[in-house]
Amino acid sequence: MEIHSPEFKANARIALHDASLQKALGNLRDGFPRKRAIAVSRLPEFEQLRDQARDLKNHILSHLDLYLETFERNCTANGGQVHWAADAEQARQQILDICRSVGAKTVTKGKSMISEEINLNDYLEQHGVQPVETDLGEYILQLRHDHPSHIIAPAIHLNLEDVSDAFHEHHPKYGFTERTEDAAELMAEARTVMRKHFVAADVGITGANFLVAETGSSIIVTNEGNGDLTQTLPKVHIVITSIEKVVPTLEDMSLFLRLLARSATGQEFSVYNTLSTGPRRSTDQDGPEQYHVILLDNGRSDMLGSEFQDMLRCIRCSACMNHCPVYGSVGGHAYGWVYPGPMGSVLTPQLIGVDQAGHLPNASTFCGKCESVCPVRIPLPKLMRHWREREFERHLTPSTVRQGLWGWAAFAKRPTLYRWMSRSANFLLRRLARNGRISKLPLATGWTDWRDMPAPQQGTFMDQWKKRQQSEQQQGGLL
Amino acid sequence: MPAVHTYTPARPKVALFVTCLVDMFRPGVGFAAVKLLEQAGYSVEVPPTQTCCGQPAFNSGDRLTTKDIARQVIDAFEDYPYVVGPSGSCIGMLHHYPELFADEPAWQQRAEKLATRAWELTSFLQDVAQFQGIDAQFDGTVTYHDSCSGLRELGVKQQPRTLLGQVKGLELKEMEESETCCGFGGTFCVKYPDISNRMVSNKTRFIKDSGANTLLGGDLGCLLNMAGKLKREGIDVQVRHVAEVLADACHQPAIGDAEV
Amino acid sequence: MNSGREQILAKLRAKRDTSDAAEQAARQRVAERIQHHAPVLIPARGLGDKAELLARFQQMATEAIADVSLHETETAALAAIADQLQQQGITSLVTTADAQWQQHDWASQGIQCQVRPAQVGDHASLTPCLAGIAETGTLMITSAPHHPTTLHFLPDWHLVMLRSSQIVGSYEDAWTRLRQQNQQTGGMPRTVNMITGASRSADIEQRLQMGAHGPKRLIIFIVMEN
Structure with missing residues (x-):
């Protein structure tokens, strides 16, 4: 998708004034966080699992090439084909080549953020292959020429009426001529329409939540079952995934599965956790005849060994954005690219450049809520701060901020000057105050446009303390 | 002259980290902190070369300036057995110092030593001093905002509530989402003012819905933000730093209220 | 490449x-x-004796929106299945290859039983499974020559026969069973489905709707074995 991250401020402003979006975001705030809290409270070992998951991911990352080679070996032994893509262009080309090799006209797709990252749909369409999104949320977005605003609830920014409108516009050709605002009926419509696509597709593309080195398998985690029909009915199953998703064994995968659904939707377990290993066996009656796994790097190997390595632990659960007050205020589209919320604020600068995504790591209060719910304990605020350091080093920080900081630092490093500045500010602010507060403050209109500035009490603490010490000493002297 | 002190038994020393905002906006919080620490049996000193903890530079990505300021803070405070400040955010910053000096072992050691001695006020009173002698009266209902840094970096949650439990007449009414950020975020509130406004608007709604007539918290930045919004919205809730209530220092007007 | x-x-x-x-x-x-x-690390809820695990499986599967019932024998379970289909007016059932299931007298209750992969429009399927996992009420079902995967996804109802001896505590226990099976069959099956409740989506306004693309109902028949 096109990059709109540089316009984050303008995007955010539009989002804050979008009543429909704000209503939809309310559903998010009241849903996932509450359910996660309940799921976590029911599993006493949850915090211990988080520690183990962090440690295991660190172990995997320090042996990443070896586990990937093991995965490749076992996948191939089971009849699968592994393709390595250094960047988005290579991955797109490999997928198109496979589609063309079987003369594919349409491909069904399970939900995949990597597919969004490499902008696969546009590319396939441009080359004569029609992609059909099968996840209900993704399907709605495809009808609307829209993009996901959340990594697991892609249509979270829409309301029921939006879905009704989209279906009413596109479904008459399937016999659904009446507009309905009943969510169950809308889903039944999608179910009927999608079955035609599942059967007609030549290729099915899914993502992978994990790759298991031990068995050469990929796993997808879904609730709808669309991913399973996507990968079972067509002749070819392509898995598009990234290199950090490999885990050593089925037991190791279990650790992450216990954390994933609970952190994401607050479910004890997602409905369908499906392991795929190679193509259909010669005696199988269904399943794809070919099984391809595309391993995408696209900048991830650059993160390994850097101050951003911890981000490679991410299992894409979305807990960070579900709990983020900034995401909850502006929604995912404001972030301007594929990955929104705190995880996106760390990942996006790596993938599209910090010069493009500079706002993202800055648009955080560092409240730390994201880190407190991350199942693999990624220190997200710290990583965002590292991006701010990169921006500062490269002089990408806005000059007003740099100058302000320089001026402030000049005082903060000189206690005597600082005392004078503090005293002067105290005095000036009191002069501007009426009834204990300031309603308009030049140079700080960002503050006073929205709220009053409480007036200071008279005199700084340091001045008063000095006086108190002096008078105590005098009294002491008199004694 | 020193003779007068020889009769008092040696009280352990605490260095007060005043914080910029308390210094400039609300010295009353500093004096309340001094009073509480003295009541708890400590002798309070205020190192005169202190300025700021360096957080504005740290969170803006200016590592060199942050280190300069950190060195200054370490120099000023490292000789004290305890460093206490009425802010989880600023004390939390002191706990970040060791990571700044990853490539300077000597400074890192000093930074680590300082971090182990640096305490947010209520957690010091509760966890270190185990202070039982709160001598205060507050006739009213209060609700408590858990400021992010104190809560998530230092584990400040029960300590202020336990101490408030000793205040006569005080009733605590918890608000919904007391742990959600108020939208202050240091420079965030001026860099992204409209997002900050949405966050603080959510907060004032929860505060109002709690039915309490006073909002308390442990960080002046958050309190200035929420008080400013409550005033602008005309919501009749008084805002104070928790130290003011604990030290029985509520004779001073609440934050953003007119002086009588 | x-x-x-x-x-x-x-x-x-x-x-x-x-x-x-x-x-x-x-x-x-x-x-x-x-x-x-x-x-x-296996959580405590994945551990327990047989009776505890059976009870936990029932509780967790029910919570995940599956129907669970207990039966003394497989014959009794088949009779219950036929009754349930008849009550709902379902006249066809697609199953995996199983001699006993095929011998059952479906016709007397007006049900046609077929052994084949599922197709669009199928109303109900009946399959065995490899394990029932107590910790989350999850079924583990593997593909095999006479066990096509489409049976788990295309029909409106998915009926599963689970023997009480197949109930295990944790995912790890189920992997052990899978490895034992792999030893006999010569390797990993193409597909291992872990299924917990019926298909659903909350993509419209975060409100849960059952029966998205997979089965609208998951019905588990537990056959008690000593």
Whole structure:
């Protein structure tokens, strides 16, 4: 998708004034966080699992090439084909080549953020292959020429009426001529329409939540079952995934599965956790005849060994954005690219450049809520701060901020000057105050446009303390 | 002259980290902190070369300036057995110092030593001093905002509530989402003012819905933000730093209220 | 294609110590981890005696919106299935190949039983499973020559026969069963489905709707064995 991250401020402003979006975001705030809290409270070992998951991911990352080679070996032994893509262009080309090799006209797709990252749909369409999104949320977005605003609830920014409108516009050709605002009926419509696509597709593309080195398998985690029909009915199953998703064994995968659904939707377990290993066996009656796994790097190997390595632990659960007050205020589209919320604020600068995504790591209060719910304990605020350091080093920080900081630092490093500045500010602010507060403050209109500035009490603490010490000493002297 | 002190038994020393905002906006919080620490049996000193903890530079990505300021803070405070400040955010910053000096072992050691001695006020009173002698009266209902840094970096949650439990007449009414950020975020509130406004608007709604007539918290930045919004919205809730209530220092007007 | 492979692996290798001794140690760690496939941490709720695990499986599967019933014998379970289909006016059932199921007298209740992969429009399927996992009420079902995967997804109802001896505590216990099966069949099946409740979506306004693309109902028949 096109990059709109540089316009984050303008995007955010539009989002804050979008009543429909704000209503939809309310559903998010009241849903996932509450359910996660309940799921976590029911599993006493949850915090211990988080520690183990962090440690295991660190172990995997320090042996990443070896586990990937093991995965490749076992996948191939089971009849699968592994393709390595250094960047988005290579991955797109490999997928198109496979589609063309079987003369594919349409491909069904399970939900995949990597597919969004490499902008696969546009590319396939441009080359004569029609992609059909099968996840209900993704399907709605495809009808609307829209993009996901959340990594697991892609249509979270829409309301029921939006879905009704989209279906009413596109479904008459399937016999659904009446507009309905009943969510169950809308889903039944999608179910009927999608079955035609599942059967007609030549290729099915899914993502992978994990790759298991031990068995050469990929796993997808879904609730709808669309991913399973996507990968079972067509002749070819392509898995598009990234290199950090490999885990050593089925037991190791279990650790992450216990954390994933609970952190994401607050479910004890997602409905369908499906392991795929190679193509259909010669005696199988269904399943794809070919099984391809595309391993995408696209900048991830650059993160390994850097101050951003911890981000490679991410299992894409979305807990960070579900709990983020900034995401909850502006929604995912404001972030301007594929990955929104705190995880996106760390990942996006790596993938599209910090010069493009500079706002993202800055648009955080560092409240730390994201880190407190991350199942693999990624220190997200710290990583965002590292991006701010990169921006500062490269002089990408806005000059007003740099100058302000320089001026402030000049005082903060000189206690005597600082005392004078503090005293002067105290005095000036009191002069501007009426009834204990300031309603308009030049140079700080960002503050006073929205709220009053409480007036200071008279005199700084340091001045008063000095006086108190002096008078105590005098009294002491008199004694 | 020193003779007068020889009769008092040696009280352990605490260095007060005043914080910029308390210094400039609300010295009353500093004096309340001094009073509480003295009541708890400590002798309070205020190192005169202190300025700021360096957080504005740290969170803006200016590592060199942050280190300069950190060195200054370490120099000023490292000789004290305890460093206490009425802010989880600023004390939390002191706990970040060791990571700044990853490539300077000597400074890192000093930074680590300082971090182990640096305490947010209520957690010091509760966890270190185990202070039982709160001598205060507050006739009213209060609700408590858990400021992010104190809560998530230092584990400040029960300590202020336990101490408030000793205040006569005080009733605590918890608000919904007391742990959600108020939208202050240091420079965030001026860099992204409209997002900050949405966050603080959510907060004032929860505060109002709690039915309490006073909002308390442990960080002046958050309190200035929420008080400013409550005033602008005309919501009749008084805002104070928790130290003011604990030290029985509520004779001073609440934050953003007119002086009588 | 290979250029991508070498490029990526070279970059990854450059980030770790590849001196002879370190490389050998790293390879050994990886080989051992995979060979031992030891459990990391099994939560207490994945442990317990048979009765506890049966009760937990029932509770968790029900919570995940599956119907669960207990039956003394498989014959009794088949009779219950036929009754249920008849009550709902369902006249066809697609199943995996199973001699006893095919011998059952479906016709007397007006039900046609077929052994084949599922098709669009099928109303109900009946399949066995490899294990029932108590910790989350999850079924593990594997594909096999006479067990097509479409049976789990295309029909409106998915009926599953679960023997009480197949109920295990944790995912790890189920992997053990899978490995035992793999020993007999010669390797991993193409598909391992872990199914917990019926298909659903909350993509419209975060409100849960049942029966998205997979079965609208998951019905589990537990056959008690001593």
